[in-house]
Amino acid sequence: xxxxxxxxxxxxxxxxxxxxxxxxxxxxxxxxxxxxxxxxxxxxxxxxxxxxxxxxxxxxxxxxxxxxxxxxxxxxxxxxxxxxxxxxxxxxxxxxxxxxxxxxxxxxxxxxxxxxxxxxxxxxxxxxxxxxxxxxxxxxxxxxxxxxxxxxxxxxxxxxxxxxxxxxxxxxxxxxxxxxxxxxxxxxxxxxxxxxxxxxxxxxxxxxxxxxxxxxxxxxxxxxxxxxxxxxxxxxxxxxxxxxxxxxxxxxxxxxxxxxxxxx
Amino acid sequence: xxxxxxxxxxxxxxxxxxxxxxxxxxxxxxxxxxxxxxxxxxxxxxxxxxxxxxxxxxxxxxxxxxxxxxxxxxxxxxxxxxxxxxxxxxxxxxxxxxxxxxxxxxxxxxxxxxxxxxxxxxxxxxxxxxxxxxxxxxxxxxxxxxxxxxxxxxxxxxxxxxxxxxxxxxxxxxxxxxxxxxxxxxxxxxxxxxxxxxxxxxxxxxxxxxxxxxxxxxxxxxxxxxxxxxxxxxxxxxxxxxxxxxxxxxxxxxxxxxxxxxxxxxxxxxxxxxxxxxxxxxxxxxxxxxxxxxxxxxxxxxxxxxxxxxxxxxxxxxxxxxxxxxxxxxxxxxxx
Numbered sequence: 001x002x003x004x005x006x007x008x009x010x011x012x013x014x015x016x017x018x019x020x021x022x023x024x025x026x027x028x029x030x031x032x033x034x035x036x037x038x039x040x041x042x043x044x045x046x047x048x049x050x051x052x053x054x055x056x057x058x059x060x061x062x063x064x065x066x067x068x069x070x071x072x073x074x075x076x077x078x079x080x081x082x083x084x085x086x087x088x089x090x091x092x093x094x095x096x097x098x099x100x101x102x103x104x105x106x107x108x109x110x111x112x113x114x115x116x117x118x119x120x121x122x123x124x125x126x127x128x129x130x131x132x133x134x135x136x137x138x139x140x141x142x143x144x145x146x147x148x149x150x151x152x153x154x155x156x157x158x159x160x161x162x163x164x165x166x167x168x169x170x171x172x173x174x175x176x177x178x179x180x181x182x183x184x185x186x187x188x189x190x191x192x193x194x195x196x197x198x199x200x201x202x203x204x205x206x207x208x209x210x211x212x213x214x215x216x217x218x219x220x221x222x223x224x225x226x227x228x229x230x231x232x233x234x235x236x237x238x239x240x241x242x243x244x245x246x247x248x249x250x251x252x253x254x255x256x257x258x259x260x261x262x263x264x
Numbered sequence: 265x266x267x268x269x270x271x272x273x274x275x276x277x278x279x280x281x282x283x284x285x286x287x288x289x290x291x292x293x294x295x296x297x298x299x300x301x302x303x304x305x306x307x308x309x310x311x312x313x314x315x316x317x318x319x320x321x322x323x324x325x326x327x328x329x330x331x332x333x334x335x336x337x338x339x340x341x342x343x344x345x346x347x348x349x350x351x352x353x354x355x356x357x358x359x360x361x362x363x364x365x366x367x368x369x370x371x372x373x374x375x376x377x378x379x380x381x382x383x384x385x386x387x388x389x390x391x392x393x394x395x396x397x398x399x400x401x402x403x404x405x406x407x408x409x410x411x412x413x414x415x416x417x418x419x420x421x422x423x424x425x426x427x428x429x430x431x432x433x434x435x436x437x438x439x440x441x442x443x444x445x446x447x448x449x450x451x452x453x454x455x456x457x458x459x460x461x462x463x464x465x466x467x468x469x470x471x472x473x474x475x476x477x478x479x480x481x482x483x484x485x486x487x488x489x490x491x492x493x494x495x496x497x498x499x500x501x502x503x504x505x506x507x508x509x510x511x512x513x514x515x516x517x518x519x520x521x522x523x524x525x526x527x528x529x530x531x532x533x534x535x536x537x538x539x540x541x542x543x544x545x546x547x548x549x550x551x552x553x554x555x556x557x558x559x560x561x562x563x564x565x566x567x568x569x570x571x572x573x574x575x576x577x578x579x580x581x582x583x584x585x586x587x588x589x590x591x592x593x594x595x596x597x598x599x600x
Contacts, residue, residue: 061473063469063473082472082477083469083472083473084472084473084475084476084477084478085477087472087473087474087475088475092473092474092475093473095470095473099467099469099470099473100466100467100470101462101463101466101467101470101471102466102467103462103466103578104459104462104463104466108459108462111456111459112459112460112462112463112471112474112476113474113475114456115456115457115459115460115474115475115476116474116475116476117475118456121457122452122455122457122484125451125452125454125455125456125457125458126448126451126452126455128451132455132456135456136455136456139456175474176474178474179474179475
């Protein structure tokens, strides 16, 4: 019998991928990937360009149906379900190429994400029932609170497309948070940010995790961010896992160095 | 209570306006029947444009089948009032004649809305999986299928047209339903559900990723829109007292699209403006006889060059008024 650290034994994975493969014709974008994210964990997924990181996100969130393998979230199999249903299960995501609702206000962008946890139906809205009004008030309040956390409250009435780049990235995270996820997938949240902005982002991600206790799966090219906040780092190359472990180990791993810098 | 009083006041005002226009209120005063007809048809166009805007403008799903749903509403309601009219009148014989007409019209409108909604569901479920051009082609096809189907039903006149429909709709009923349409659509788009529709228009993948059941939202929006087109069809038939499938070709669908594009996709007041402008222009240019459509097309081209987003764009007319006139109706929420 192998001995494992006690805290590892007690924790059950929140998200578990086993043997997930995603094939596009002859191209194997993700090859036999297995990983487990525990509740409250900060899990980093890295790899050179084209390693299949975003494909992994798309498979988890139901944009693609995996060619083979199992995906389970809190013990329920979610492989092949539709994105909307997976989000309602408790997984939210942001996009690498920002996908905000450009022509809606910042506030409405967040409000849309609250819809999936709502009770009142269309009839209530048309008849202006008290239930609908109460819910609208609650959503408005919670949306503004969320915007405040992300320092976007003073931009609430602005169209999303008019926001500066860094604020758009923060709004994407705020919007994902509004679906009350237990697992948050962040696809390159620091892309295009200057060092100061990415430092602030690291603090924010850590704060969100501590405050809401949600697990975060992070794809990122900015090594400073990944090594700075992730507890476990998972390295992909050509769709296959080449290393998993704490950041300090990964930085020393010869296979990882080879994948990034090329063989000698 | 305040809301109820407002609604009652509106109905009374509409009833008085109806009396004034039809000449029963002030003896000797009467506007020309031609102008009255144009005003009434404008009201029906408002219902069509506002309802189509829900699916085309707010949800961003380009449908060219609106005339088909209008036809379903027109024919089904007319069939009901012609076939069962006497029995319905007998059941409410205690009412005065105008009351009986109202009950009969409401029965027709209800049948029209329900059947058009069912048709909207049947067409929407398979076709709303498609996007952009594909959806446009499929809805165009369904619109034509509905028309040709009706053309071959002998019980509603077939190619001869459906005549002998009682005159039940008038200015009052048409504008009452136009107001209801505007109210319902504006409440939908300002609701939480309405936000999901606009989110689908802006980015369907992101909407789905935010937990929105995009198929469900699109189908519901399509059903509501179809039901309203059915109501417009019922009013149309009971106003002109005659229906022919030639009124419901895809040209009619295109006309409604022109109305909402003129006014601005995603603007309710824009649709109202577009519907009124459309009928105003086509009627107003009549004196140019054979050059009418040339001039009309030319005006459309100029508008699309000068203001491609339509007259009002995505905004409502209130947003263009000076701030102090708006009384906070459309003012951006204070940052807090």
